[in-house]
Amino acid sequence: MSPDxxxxxxNQATIKYASLAEALQVAREAGYRxxxxxxxxxxxxxxxxxVALVAESGLRISSLCRGGFFTALEGAERAAALDDNRRAxxxxxxxxxxxxxLVCGGLPAGSRDLAGAxxxxxxxxxxxxxxxxxxxVRLALEPLHPMYAAxxxxxxxxxxxxxxxxxxxxxxxxxxxxxFHLWWDPDLLAQIARAGSDRITSYQICDWITPMPADxxxxxxxxxxxxxxxxxxxxxxAATGYAGDIECEIFNADVWNTPYAEVAALVAERxxxxxxxxx
Amino acid sequence: MSPDxxxxxxNQATIKYASLAEALQVAREAGYRxxxxxxxxxxxxxxxxxVALVAESGLRISSLCRGGFFTALEGAERAAALDDNRRAxxxxxxxxxxxxxLVCGGLPAGSRDLAGAxxxxxxxxxxxxxxxxxxxVRLALEPLHPMYAAxxxxxxxxxxxxxxxxxxxxxxxxxxxxxFHLWWDPDLLAQIARAGSDRITSYQICDWITPMPADxxxxxxxxxxxxxxxxxxxxxxAATGYAGDIECEIFNADVWNTPYAEVAALVAERxxxxxxxxx
Numbered sequence: 001m002s003p004d005x006x007x008x009x010x011n012q013a014t015i016k017y018a019s020l021a022e023a024l025q026v027a028r029e030a031g032y033r034x035x036x037x038x039x040x041x042x043x044x045x046x047x048x049x050x051v052a053l054v055a056e057s058g059l060r061i062s063s064l065c066r067g068g069f070f071t072a073l074e075g076a077e078r079a080a081a082l083d084d085n086r087r088a089x090x091x092x093x094x095x096x097x098x099x100x101x102l103v104c105g106g107l108p109a110g111s112r113d114l115a116g117a118x119x120x121x122x123x124x125x126x127x128x129x130x131x132x133x134x135x136x137v138r139l140a141l142e143p144l145h146p147m148y149a150a151x152x153x154x155x156x157x158x159x160x161x162x163x164x165x166x167x168x169x170x171x172x173x174x175x176x177x178x179x180f181h182l183w184w185d186p187d188l189l190a191q192i193a194r195a196g197s198d199r200i201t202s203y204q205i206c207d208w209i210t211p212m213p214a215d216x217x218x219x220x221x222x223x224x225x226x227x228x229x230x231x232x233x234x235x236x237x238a239a240t241g242y243a244g245d246i247e248c249e250i251f252n253a254d255v256w257n258t259p260y261a262e263v264a265a266l267v268a269e270r271x272x273x274x275x276x277x278x279x
Numbered sequence: 280m281s282p283d284x285x286x287x288x289x290n291q292a293t294i295k296y297a298s299l300a301e302a303l304q305v306a307r308e309a310g311y312r313x314x315x316x317x318x319x320x321x322x323x324x325x326x327x328x329x330v331a332l333v334a335e336s337g338l339r340i341s342s343l344c345r346g347g348f349f350t351a352l353e354g355a356e357r358a359a360a361l362d363d364n365r366r367a368x369x370x371x372x373x374x375x376x377x378x379x380x381l382v383c384g385g386l387p388a389g390s391r392d393l394a395g396a397x398x399x400x401x402x403x404x405x406x407x408x409x410x411x412x413x414x415x416v417r418l419a420l421e422p423l424h425p426m427y428a429a430x431x432x433x434x435x436x437x438x439x440x441x442x443x444x445x446x447x448x449x450x451x452x453x454x455x456x457x458x459f460h461l462w463w464d465p466d467l468l469a470q471i472a473r474a475g476s477d478r479i480t481s482y483q484i485c486d487w488i489t490p491m492p493a494d495x496x497x498x499x500x501x502x503x504x505x506x507x508x509x510x511x512x513x514x515x516x517a518a519t520g521y522a523g524d525i526e527c528e529i530f531n532a533d534v535w536n537t538p539y540a541e542v543a544a545l546v547a548e549r550x551x552x553x554x555x556x557x558x
Contacts, residue, residue: 107506112506112507112508113508114462114463114506114508115511118465145425145426146424146425146426146463146464147424147425147426147491147495149462149463149487150487150489150505150506151489151490156463156464156465157465159465160465183393183428184393184425184428184429184435185425185435186397186435186436186438186439208428208429210429210430211430211495212426212495214493214494215493216426216490216491216495226429227386227391227393227429228391229391229392229393232394
């Protein structure tokens with residue numbers, strides 16, 4: 001019999017090269033009750049098939065990654081991004097998750113207007129909130145590490161994400177707390193308390209390793225392999241009353257080249273060791 | 280006749296492979312009035328010779344890099360770091376600069392106690408303040424980009440640096456505003472205003488380029504080559520009344536492999552174009 005990992009969910013990106021069917025099987029066999037999905041492998045099989053595979057697996061979907069990328073200037077690109085986010089909300093609803101994770105996007109090509117790009121994130125959320133409410137899916141704004149400010153996400157602290165999220169109903173907009181992106185922030189514990197269980201839609205664990213791998217998009221480490229102390233962060237999240245999923249999402253070439261089952265077992269072991277005792 | 284670059288100073292690290300004598304000559308011939316020095320090339324020729332070379336050059340020394348690295352736990356390593364900072368204060372005084380730039384250090388090996396390391400930065404400054412006042416040299420606390428929190432510097436925002444600096448007399452402790460490290464911070468303009476001309480000891484310009492070079496320590500770009508809008512940051516610094524040096528410090532393998540005189544001319548050109556109009 002496989003162990004039970006309770007609130008711990010395997011994000012599919014941690015076993016990136018697995019197809020949807022493989023990922024569901026790996027998670028189930030490793031004792032997970034839930035999995036976080038990505039849109040690309042879902043789209044590979046088509047939404048109907050994906051929904052059927054998920055139903056068969058018996059797994060709950062903790063989140064869908066990802067919407068966002070809506071910092072483009074007014075025009076066709078921005079309209080297309082908003083439409084794509086509406087499709088993503090529908091996909092999330094069909095897959096049975098209430099959480100669509102958003103990576104909000106970096107500076108538009110050639111632009112240095114960081115403040116403007118940040119304003120457009122709020123504007124895009126305002127446009128999408130009615131769709132989110134209709135779909136019963138929350139837009140989960142994920143602040144990304146400041147090293148991605150130029151090219152991935154102009155929202156870089158939890159405080160900044162909350163300044164935006166708080167303009168909208170909690171049923172429509174929440175925030176993701178990802179240790180890799182936020183661990184360095186001297187204001188993090190206070191901002192987690194501010195977020196509260198109302199706004200936190202996902203708690204994601206992932207370590208910061210050094211030296212940084214050459215590709216900074218693949219710089220994440222297995223919890224316990226790096227510099228982050230998961231105890232105070234987890235206690236702060238638990239203190240809000242947050243009772244939702246805890247996902248592990250790792251972008252790392254070495255992890256991706258390790259057999260899926262091994263990865264699924266390893267990150268669960270680290271969760272039980274480093275995170276669960278502090279919940 | 281060479282142009283005059285006014286308040287703009289060439290940090291020696293921008294032409295890293297130049298000896299002290301070469302760096303002084305390059306800066307003077309390119310029309311600089313001042314240069315920021317590093318301790319290693321100074322120590323290579325010895326302090327007495329360095330002082331003589333500087334006097335001969337006619338250049339003013341805008342800063343000395345670097346002290347710091349004092350996050351070690353109580354013990355021999357920490358005592359040695361404090362002693363080394365005292366030597367650095369003396370070197371700065373002898374070289375005629377009032378600014379010793381501090382890179383405060385990352386987590387001690389094997390430690391995940393980020394809060395503790397941050398407390399020890401304040402403790403180290405407290406220990407060094409009398410020496411700084413005696414030397415007439417300010418300890419210039421430099422917040423480094425959050426991507427260096429684990430291995431280089433646990434002080435990562437201007438607000439955090441000011442929380443520490445404000446515990447000490449302005450004559451003893453100031454802060455460095457470096458665009459590369461701080462540009463992403465949504466609270467930056469407010470924190471620059473908070474710092475004021477009293478606390479800002481150095482304004483350093485350097486760009487954020489993408490994709491990030493494989494070695495994240497060498498990720499800096501020539502102003503204008505990247506994503507930073509220097510106008511609002513420079514206006515914010517100028518609005519405080521800051522009238523001190525503006526340095527360009529670039530760690531970048533391509534820049535280091537370019538002829539020194541070319542680099543000195545290029546960064547000055549960018550200063551005149553992107554920064555000076557906003558002072």
